[in-house]
Amino acid sequence: MAVTIRDVARAAGASNGTVSRVFNNYPDISQKTRERVITIAQKMGYVPNVAARTLSSKSMQVVALILSDLLSSKENSISMEMMSGVYRYADDHGMQFVLYLTTTKQQHEKSFDQFCQERNITGAIIQGLKTTDPYFEEIAKSSVPVVLVDLDRGDPSIGTVSIDxxxxxxxxxxxxxxxxxxxxxxxxxxxxxxxxxxxxxxxxxxxxxxxxxxxxxxxxxxxxxxxxxxxxxxxxxxxxxxxxxxxxxxxxxxxxxxxxxxxxxxxxxxxxxxxxxxxxxxxxxxxxxxxxxxQHMELIGQQSCHLLNKMMRGMKKSEPKRIFVPYExxxxxxxxxxxxx
Amino acid sequence: MAVTIRDVARAAGASNGTVSRVFNNYPDISQKTRERVITIAQKMGYVPNVAARTLSSKSMQVVALILSDLLSSKENSISMEMMSGVYRYADDHGMQFVLYLTTTKQQHEKSFDQFCQERNITGAIIQGLKTTDPYFEEIAKSSVPVVLVDLDRGDPSIGTVSIDxxxxxxxxxxxxxxxxxxxxxxxxxxxxxxxxxxxxxxxxxxxxxxxxxxxxxxxxxxxxxxxxxxxxxxxxxxxxxxxxxxxxxxxxxxxxxxxxxxxxxxxxxxxxxxxxxxxxxxxxxxxxxxxxxxQHMELIGQQSCHLLNKMMRGMKKSEPKRIFVPYExxxxxxxxxxxxx
DNA sequence: CTGAAAGCGCTTACAG
DNA sequence: CTGAAAGCGCTTACAG
Missing domain, CATH: 3.40.50.2300 (Response regulator)
Structure with a gap:
């Protein structure tokens, strides 16, 4: 049914590895092979499976937008805009986007690290977090890069995006x-x-x-x-x-x-x-x-993802992780x- | 670093399979083993990896909420409520929730089936689809169950949820x-x-x-x-x-x-x-x-996911797939x- | 009731 | 520049 990398490889007379390298834009692939693989993959309607990719690769980026506690209906549209900002940025930069709506209660059941581990999250943007939430402490000890929106943890390792x-x-x-x-x-x-x-x-x-x-x-x-x-x-x-x-x-x-x-x-x-x-x-x-x-919520979302992206790629300690977004x-x-x- | 099923198995003196069965609530596991595994897993902070699960299992349910085209800011809060309804239902019923914001343009680049295949989507709820969008035709031929919100495809195999x-x-x-x-x-x-x-x-x-x-x-x-x-x-x-x-x-x-x-x-x-x-x-x-x-958008979201869930579990052809949600x-x-x- | 083993669809050192 | 092979962390027939 679903066409896999193996099918493409066979049809192209190449190995799985070669097809994979083509799709990941490895530099040392002959132009000839690259084109042949691409053409055939296209014709077969091949699309790489994301789950397999995240499982086997250490370098797949998964950014989670975590909205803490159900937002009151009045604030709904705010989050939608901010979400859209994160989504677009992630999409445009080859990162996987996942959304989670979490509650204080859920935070007690599973630690932040466990949460990230279970979903292969490599970076998180959190909005609506309260200083009393379990995650507030846990993110400081976590190895997963975090950007906080509208909340300054006062921790140099954590990103913060908000207006002044x-x-x-x-x-x-x-x-x-x-x-x-x-x-x-x-x-x-x-x-x-x-x-x-x-x-x-x-x-x-x-x-x-x-x-x-x-x-x-x-x-x-x-x-x-x-x-x-x-x-x-x-x-x-x-x-x-x-x-x-x-x-x-x-x-x-x-x-x-x-x-x-x-x-x-x-x-x-x-x-x-x-x-x-x-x-x-x-x-x-x-x-x-x-x-x-x-507040330009869409911009805040976009900037958050941009900052997170830099952090995931190993941003220098010295670089500032506090971003002020313009307001009006x-x-x-x-x-x-x-x-x- | 991350604790895997193997670590738990070793610590519990059991096989991977046994630990897996415990976590998937297989019936024929001795009470004794079950408890031992659970206790140890808990202590080790084990959480099953979702990517591995979806990859190896045919029975993992992944429901995608697809919001077609960027919604105008006026309508934002509507979708947020509906999203919340879908999310809660999925979460409560052990289904994975994923969100996609798609555009007509993106629909041209990748077919609906390819889209589902690449993300292991087993069921989709689509809102904001236009009759002229590529997906509109493609979902009819797809083997992935689909629920349409606010749009009646007139196709008995496709679910439809809206008010009257x-x-x-x-x-x-x-x-x-x-x-x-x-x-x-x-x-x-x-x-x-x-x-x-x-x-x-x-x-x-x-x-x-x-x-x-x-x-x-x-x-x-x-x-x-x-x-x-x-x-x-x-x-x-x-x-x-x-x-x-x-x-x-x-x-x-x-x-x-x-x-x-x-x-x-x-x-x-x-x-x-x-x-x-x-x-x-x-x-x-x-x-x-x-x-x-x-319109009770949250309810519409919830009902959509409920219907989709039934469809994914092999709903009978005879059962109605058209749901009218109350309005006021x-x-x-x-x-x-x-x-x- | 439980274990050994194959397999899900990829990626990536390792050789050559 | 490319292939063979191990491995990512699970699930699930198949035996026993």
């Missing part, structure tokens, strides 16, 4: 401050999450560069949860009517807040200016349209007002 | 008609696309059940493109001011139209009622919120008015 969250949130906050916002509050994610810490740092940097001092209510944690975010805002505005600007660590929260403010007849941006993070498409269809920080501040209607006079 | 598009659009249209819409127009996708044909049939069914006769402008084709959709609506309303209801074959188009209508100060639902299809999250955040037809009509503000008196 500090600088991005700094700039986002400055949009409000330049527009004359007097009492900005940050609606942050989780107090432990690295991106939250970074974005908070950026937020505070902006305040300080404008000579502002944070109040005790200036940072609120809502765990990236829409309901919590709304509840926090509700209470915040009741207790501190002076608040006139909200910097949200995610669009998901910002969107829910925007909905809430509209229902409360609180005008955006007149009464309160609002900026999110991630630039979900939804924000562009809301009224008012939502300002945000755009999208100013829209939710910050489209200047209160300066 | 005819009935869904019928119901969606009836929402408008019940609300007193007098001159409804359908903004359809492509005149060749199967879902478009089905949804149009449903639309017309609804009209006829209300005793309405289509006018020459009653169905407009916009190729699922936002710009075209808006342009069509613009012209439509200019030439036929009597139009007071729009049935859109996709939310993507409906959203763009809703934006346009708002800019034109045409009131929805007062002047024109509007219903979409797909129930993208965006619609729920627009003003007014968009009525639509919800979501009535929201864009149709929230009754013009009856």
């Amino acid at each position: 969250n500090v600088q991005a949130e700094n700039e986002a906050t400055q949009v409000l401050l330049r527009n004359g916002v007097q009492d900005p509050v940050m609606i942050n994610g989780s107090i432990n999450a690295q991106v939250s810490i970074q974005r908070e740092a950026g937020f505070k940097l902006a305040l300080s560069s404008f000579g502002r001092t944070p109040k005790d209510y200036t940072v609120q944690y809502a765990n990236f949860d829409q309901e919590i975010a709304v509840a926090k805002v509700q209470r915040l505005l009741r207790e501190h009517p002076s608040v006139d600007g909200l910097v949200c660590a995610s669009d998901s929260m910002a969107i829910a807040i925007l909905e809430y403010l509209r229902k409360q007849k609180i005008r955006v941006p007149e009464d309160i200016q609002l900026i999110g993070f991630d630039d979900l498409i939804i924000g562009q269809y809301m009224t008012p349209t939502l300002s945000s920080v755009e 501040i999208m100013e829209r209607d939710s910050t489209a007002i200047s209160k300066e006079n | 598009n005819v009935q869904a659009e019928n119901e969606a249209t009836q929402v408008l008609l019940r609300n007193g819409v007098q001159d409804p127009v359908m903004i359809n996708g492509s005149i060749n696309a199967q879902v478009s044909i089905q949804r149009e049939a449903g639309f017309k069914l609804a009209l006829s059940s209300f005793g309405r006769t289509p006018k020459d402008y009653t169905v407009q084709y916009a190729n699922f493109d936002q710009e075209i959709a808006v342009a069509k609506v613009q012209r439509l309303l200019r030439e036929h001011p009597s139009v007071d209801g729009l049935v859109c074959a996709s939310d993507s188009m409906a959203i763009a139209i809703l934006e346009y209508l708002r800019k034109q100060k045409i009131r929805v639902p007062e002047d024109i009622q509007l219903i979409g299809f797909d129930d993208l999250i965006i619609g729920q955040y627009m003003t007014p919120t968009l009525s639509s037809v919800e 009509i979501m009535e929201r503000d864009s149709t929230a008015i009754s013009k009856e008196n």
Whole structure:
């Protein structure tokens, strides 16, 4: 049924080894043999079997994209873009792409090394990993090269790709401050999450560069949860009517807040200016349209795979493994007002 | 380095075959041996190598989810949900899951059978396939079981999973008609696309059940493109001011139209009622919120894999391979008015 | 109930 | 430049 390398070899009057060498672009094959083999293989419809290849070869590259924990539906499209970036890069560079959706629970059942071993994974890109996940520690000891997206393990042997969250949130906050916002509050994610810490740092940097001092209510944690975010805002505005600007660590929260403010007849941006993070498409269809920080997820995916590729080919220790991908501040209607006079 | 079946066998004082049988749950292994092998394997951290397994075994199931052509960003989250459904089902049933993003161009380079052969694919779920794609013909002749999502090949040997598009659009249209819409127009996708044909049939069914006769402008084709959709609506309303209801074959188009209508100060639902299809999250955040037809993509994914699984295990010819998954009509503000008196 | 052995489809030192 | 052969890590008839 399926035509194998042996069939081709026989038909071409050559050995398995020769056919294999042709298909792997070995240099020292006579032009004549090469052409004959290729023609015949083509005619027979031969395609090398990937499983056999990965099994017998030490040099087959298999890159795994590991998406940790089921992403909330709001974030779905983000991962799809990033996945597409990884996929294309891998495909274009002769690497095998495999996708895994893992959970914290599964990580307990099987170690990272076992996971890689069982699937012949030679390099992994991991997104959505939490610092409390088992893999977080295990990847440091693993011999499999790893690129982390949006998480900096602080380990020189591990690749990291993300935007500069500090600088991005700094700039986002400055949009409000330049527009004359007097009492900005940050609606942050989780107090432990690295991106939250970074974005908070950026937020505070902006305040300080404008000579502002944070109040005790200036940072609120809502765990990236829409309901919590709304509840926090509700209470915040009741207790501190002076608040006139909200910097949200995610669009998901910002969107829910925007909905809430509209229902409360609180005008955006007149009464309160609002900026999110991630630039979900939804924000562009809301009224008012939502300002945000755009991340180029496809590029992040592509860059991650590029970095991983270099690491798998034995990147020098000295070379930097920390890549910052560009982002973009999208100013829209939710910050489209200047209160300066 | 990596611990193999041989290492475990040696340590357990058994043969490779015995260890293999234990891991594959063969029935006739003594309880004693089974336990000893399991304990030792566990202790050694043994995990069976998947590549070796698929290579040597005829019975390993590899299900491929093939997403045809890069999906437009608007549709991204749809596929992510469906993918998640397939993944979970495969994972829970001991099947290997692999994902491929293919393009029409790639389909020309390698036949469907070659594609499956090279990756040891034993069953495929394909989404986004067009009737003009090479695979569309090739799957009929292939010995690899295939489930098509959202496309009915009309071939009894091929599985098909989707909602009942005819009935869904019928119901969606009836929402408008019940609300007193007098001159409804359908903004359809492509005149060749199967879902478009089905949804149009449903639309017309609804009209006829209300005793309405289509006018020459009653169905407009916009190729699922936002710009075209808006342009069509613009012209439509200019030439036929009597139009007071729009049935859109996709939310993507409906959203763009809703934006346009708002800019034109045409009131929805007062002047024109509007219903979409797909129930993208965006619609729920627009003003007014968009009525639509919800598809349970995760369920579609899950059902597809379930059907494929049965087909791979040699489903009887007689058994139906056409699965209709439930959908839901979501009535929201864009149709929230009754013009009856 | 278990072992010995062939085989899955490739790759790659080793010779020549 | 090319062939013969061992080996990648498993599975599975075949015996016993």
